[in-house]
Amino acid sequence: MHEFSFANHLVQVVMKSVEKNNVKKVKSVKVHVGEFTMIIPSFLETCYDIIKVNYPELEESRILMEKIPGKVQCNECGSITEINLGKGSKEPRDNVIPESLARPNIFKCSTCKSADTKIVGGKEVTVKSMLIDE
Ligand SMILES: [Zn+2]
Helix, strand or coil, X not given: XXXXXXXXXXXXXXXXXXXXXXXXXXXXXXXXXXXHHCCCHHHHHHHHHHHHCCCCCCCCCEEEEEEECEEEEECCXXXXXXXXXXXXXXXXXXXXXXXXXXXXXXCCCCCCCCCCEEEEECCCEEEEEEEEEC
């Protein structure tokens, strides 16, 4: 499962910081989820909950997710366009592949309308901050 490897990565990042700073209990972890990761938030949460039981410092923690837009850069004019795929719905329906993903290079530059673009952001999950119990 795609979400499981992301959740595992998150736990590793958090635990590195926990060990470095001698944190006893983590209350919450704020995470930025890129638009192009195609992560289903409830799956990621479930995976995190499965992994965290192995770490006493994380047992009572939860992840707070914030979607961040994907970014494409235009090969013609160099400007960056932000992409939001799932407008309107909170979670992607998993049996529907958005047309924009089925057809590469559909992401058009908002400046010059060129379809010659490359993805430069939104494919990652990053830990932004942690709330801890002293
Ligand atoms: Zn352009």
